[in-house]
Amino acid sequence: MDGASPLYDRLIQHEALERASFHTPGHKGRFFSPDLLRVDYTELPDTDALYEASDVIFRTEQRAAELFGAGRSLISAGGCSLAIQAMLRLASMRGGRILCARNAHRSAVNAMALLGIDPVWLMPDGGNGYTGRISPENVRAAFEACPGITACYITSPSYYGELCDIGAISGICHEYGALLLVDNAHGSHLAFLRENRHPLALGADMTACSLHKTLPVLTGGALLNIAGNIPAQEAKQAMALFGSTSPSYIIMSSIDLCVTYMNGMGREDYRRCEDTVAGLRMIADKRGIPRPGGECDPLRLTLNTAAVGLTGQAQQEYFEGCGIDCEFCDGENAVLIVTPFNTDGDIERVRRAILDMPISAPVTGRHEGFVLPEKKMTLREAVLSPSEEVSILCAAGRTAADTACPCPPGVPLIMPGEEISPETAELMHDKGIERIRTVKC
Ligand SMILES: Cc1ncc(COP(=O)(O)O)c(C=O)c1O
Structure with a gap:
């Protein structure tokens, strides 16, 4: 390899970091020959x-x-x-x-x-x-x-x-x-x-x-x-x-x-993994790091680190510093996908990350303020119309041609075909969305 294949080279460099994978794919590079x-x-x-x-x-x-x-x-x-x-x-x-x-x-x-x-x-x-x-x-x-x-x-x-x-x-x-x-x-x-x-x-x-x-x-x-x-x-x-x-x-x-x-030993492996995650959750609970309430996937580890003062870029950097690649750090919650293909060493890194996490005053996110926007045209019309990307600062009054979501898994603040009101534009700006694709006027 002479360094001329940027994607492949980057992946090989990333592999060399030897971080524990708590993101997709579920096989964690350990199932297939x-x-x-x-x-x-x-x-x-x-x-x-x-x-x-x-x-x-x-x-x-x-x-x-x-x-x-x-x-x-x-x-x-x-x-x-x-x-x-x-x-x-x-x-x-x-x-x-x-x-x-x-x-x-x-x-x-x-x-x-x-x-x-x-x-x-x-x-x-x-x-x-x-x-x-x-x-x-x-x-x-x-x-x-x-x-x-x-x-x-x-x-x-x-x-x-x-x-x-x-x-x-x-x-x-x-x-x-x-x-x-x-x-x-x-x-x-x-x-x-x-x-x-x-x-x-x-x-x-x-x-x-x-x-x-x-x-x-x-x-x-x-x-x-x-x-x-x-x-x-x-x-x-x-x-x-x-x-x-x-x-x-x-x-x-x-x-x-x-x-x-899965017809063989898979079930047993996944059931054991439930115990592993339950153990990690218990440590998080003892440290006062909240998780989503109600019925949840027993294998998903979601830690609301903002509630113990760990937010924004620092959140991602903290986990990376612990040798962990999370599925997602949204600045407030860290989402980890745990499977039986995580090694004991991987799990130990998460355990340590939870135990050593610095605890300080909670930082509360702004979750209020969403109002269902007014629909101007259908999804199809909006997505297939000629469109242009504009700064969120001058998007008010325009019709969205794409979804805009503060973080990929959330509830989109706007869907294609909906009008961007001044309030929605402001909310998007607050959430760090800088540009949006809109239907060409
Ligand atoms: C909720 C949800 N649905 C669908 C998809 C699309 O799945 P895929 O990447 O396998 O196409 C994703 C991907 O992240 C997702 O999070």
Whole structure:
């Protein structure tokens, strides 16, 4: 290597830092042998084809469906984003309106724009610095207020690990004849813990699962899971509408190998990991470092370090100084993804980081001030219109052409098609958003 390959070189330099990985992918570089490169094949007479799967890919999908308790599972080598696109396409084919939690990931917003879906937004309950949860009461109120809803789309778990009451929400959706679609990007492993909290097991009709985030699967490997009573004939076609015609056989094979592992010792490993995280949480509790309340993903470690005075850039630097790469440091919360592929040494670094964290007066974030902006045009119109990026200081009065979120996992302050009011512009500025893409005047 002569230093002329900037991306590859940077990754190798990063590897040399030997930080403990508490981010995706779930395998932490420890599950696959370099041998996996041998299977970088394409569609050949004996290797099947993803969008016309009838042989080995179909068998892998059947094994995945059995593992997750789905009627049908479809492999995505284009991440959970592709599974979300297919899920929304299937829902839109039924007609009617889609009720969508406002904390939707950008991939869902973009898919809705491309599909011409004009969602009815549903606000999560006050997250107090976290994303917050969609409550069954709010779902029922939305069905009452807006007749003709045929699907409800929510994200659970949230980035911070908060779980929605899927059982109650699915019951309400079914009462109104609607489907419950769950962006379960962060919760593939939930099916294998002591209590099965996977949304499919709790009544969801379709789930998009980013296997690579928490299970030993290569980045880009995901599943669209469809419940047994939901017709799935159109699902492949829905995925093919958005997916590459060259899906990676390496990624697809990694899903196959993961299914084998989860059918073997995987469950035991993930259950042991629950104890590991519970131990770390206990230390955090003793030190007065708060975590999200209510029902949460047992494997997600979210530490509200702002409550003990560790915020902003210092937060990230503190963890890096402890030899830890977090999934995300938003200045207030540090989010760590723990899997069985973290070594004892990795866990010890986190334990020490929690024990040694300097404790000082809390710094409280500003979470108030969000008002649902006024809609000027549909998502589709806004995303596909000619647009320009402008300073947030002169954005008031313009229509957003993109989402703007203070931090990726949060509730966007503005969605495409909504007017940026002076108050929203000020709030965005306060949250550190400097520029925004707007529809060209
Ligand atoms: C909540 C949520 N949904 C969907 C996605 C998209 O997943 P992927 O990166 O596998 O396409 C992400 C990615 O971070 C996410 O956080």
